[in-house]
Amino acid sequence: MCSNCGYVMKLKLCCLSCFFSPELYNPPPELVRKLCGEEGNLRIFSLQEVKLATQNFSSANKVGEGGFGSVYKGRLQDGSVVAVKVLSVEVESMRGEREFVSELSALSNLRHDNLVILQGCCVEGSDRYLVYEYMENNSLTHTLLGNEQNRMKFSWEARRHVSVGVARGIAYLHEEVKPHVLQRDIKASNILLDDHFTPKVSDFGLSTRTLRDNSSYVSTRVAGTLGYLAPECAVSGHLTCKSDVYGYGVLLVEIISGRSVVDFDVELGEHYLVQKAWSNFRAKKLLQIVDPALNMNYPEEEATRLLKISLLCVQETAKRRPTMSTVVQILSNEIELESYEISEPGHLSDLMGIRLHKRYTSQTSSSKSSTTTSLQSTAHF
Numbered sequence: 001m002c003s004n005c006g007y008v009m010k011l012k013l014c015c016l017s018c019f020f021s022p023e024l025y026n027p028p029p030e031l032v033r034k035l036c037g038e039e040g041n042l043r044i045f046s047l048q049e050v051k052l053a054t055q056n057f058s059s060a061n062k063v064g065e066g067g068f069g070s071v072y073k074g075r076l077q078d079g080s081v082v083a084v085k086v087l088s089v090e091v092e093s094m095r096g097e098r099e100f101v102s103e104l105s106a107l108s109n110l111r112h113d114n115l116v117i118l119q120g121c122c123v124e125g126s127d128r129y130l131v132y133e134y135m136e137n138n139s140l141t142h143t144l145l146g147n148e149q150n151r152m153k154f155s156w157e158a159r160r161h162v163s164v165g166v167a168r169g170i171a172y173l174h175e176e177v178k179p180h181v182l183q184r185d186i187k188a189s190n191i192l193l194d195d196h197f198t199p200k201v202s203d204f205g206l207s208t209r210t211l212r213d214n215s216s217y218v219s220t221r222v223a224g225t226l227g228y229l230a231p232e233c234a235v236s237g238h239l240t241c242k243s244d245v246y247g248y249g250v251l252l253v254e255i256i257s258g259r260s261v262v263d264f265d266v267e268l269g270e271h272y273l274v275q276k277a278w279s280n281f282r283a284k285k286l287l288q289i290v291d292p293a294l295n296m297n298y299p300e301e302e303a304t305r306l307l308k309i310s311l312l313c314v315q316e317t318a319k320r321r322p323t324m325s326t327v328v329q330i331l332s333n334e335i336e337l338e339s340y341e342i343s344e345p346g347h348l349s350d351l352m353g354i355r356l357h358k359r360y361t362s363q364t365s366s367s368k369s370s371t372t373t374s375l376q377s378t379a380h381f
């Protein structure tokens with residue numbers, strides 16, 4: 001139980017004052033060791049082990065770059081293959097460190113076929129690393145939406161498999177884990193694929209939060225990514241399970257269409273995928289958005305159903321969006337889709353205006369450049 005705010009969490013990482021407590025600002029290695037070694041499920045790696053595994057972080061082993069640092073493929077001495085995320089700790093913002101601590105806390109006990117397992121961590125001085133199971137087929141950004149070189153052929157069955165798996169992973173976080181966990185940053189680059197193309201939701205440090213009594217809370221750092229962010233989050237910073245449902249809806253249209261949520265390479269009026277899907281739906285031409293790479297090899301009825309589910313998830317009014325377990329049930333035909341009425345999605349272009357404005361304002365006020373699409377909002381605890 002956190003002495004500051006009363007949340008029950010291992011690391012007391014539950015409110016703004018906890019974030020700023022000197023102890024968590026710079027958690028001593030003993031604390032992390034205690035958390036991981038004795039109380040949690042995580043393994044502690046030495047820096048030497050991590051360096052050896054990644055061949056001293058050789059560029060040949062680099063498999064990705066995220067908002068918090070680079071990701072390297074590595075081989076441990078027991079032969080197992082891992083992904084090592086190097087967290088850059090900016091002394092001024094402490095963003096990387098907060099990510100590190102929260103990720104440990106959130107991930108240590110979560111187990112599901114559709115979640116990436118965090119195997120361990122390494123803390124040496126100011127260096128922080130996270131060690132994950134390695135995902136052979138990278139992320140959906142890479143393999144489904146990537147350039148010609150990286151792109152793979154996704155059959156209809158593969159797309160269905162990925163859509164259902166991701167929905168199950170998020171439903172587990174929202175409804176099976178106690179206390180409930182929000183993903184907070186659902187997007188194609190956070191959906192990794194193992195060697196069997198089983199989708200795994202990743203990146204919880206950036207994105208998880210536990211909820212008390214299913215209520216919403218206001219985050220100091222709304223971590224959504226442009227295009228996947230639910231309108232109510234952009235405006236108020238309030239996060240609920242329904243904001244994750246919105247992100248899932250966006251992802252689902254991407255999976256079916258093979259297109260990124262925002263694409264300025266296509267003709268004017270087609271830039272925003274969700275708007276495109278909505279206008280196609282209104283014009284009763286929904287299937288026109290299905291990926292042409294499928295060469296019409298897909299069941300039309302099911303494709304229509306999945307696209308309608310995606311529109312259900314991105315409705316402007318959060319209350320109208322289904323829960324993730326309902327999404328799983330509609331996807332598997334256990335619940336009739338016809339019993340739901342689909343209303344208009346949140347307007348992405350308006351939303352982008354808000355976000356870009358906020359980003360610009362925060363950048364000019366701090367005179368710093370930023371690659372993140374996060375926005376700062378006022379915290380109320």
Ligand SMILES: Nc1ncnc2c1ncn2[C@@H]1O[C@H](COP(=O)(O)OP(=O)(O)OP(=O)(O)O)[C@@H](O)[C@H]1O
Pocket residue numbers: 063064065066067068069070071083085116132133134135136138139141142185189190192202203206
């Ligand atoms: N466990 C893993 N196995 C294989 N590749 C991975 C793994 N984790 C991450 N990657 C690769 O590294 C990339 C960066 O991952 P990371 O989680 O750091 O950032 P991101 O999700 O892309 O962006 P952001 O940090 O802004 O959310 C991923 O898109 C993926 O290509």
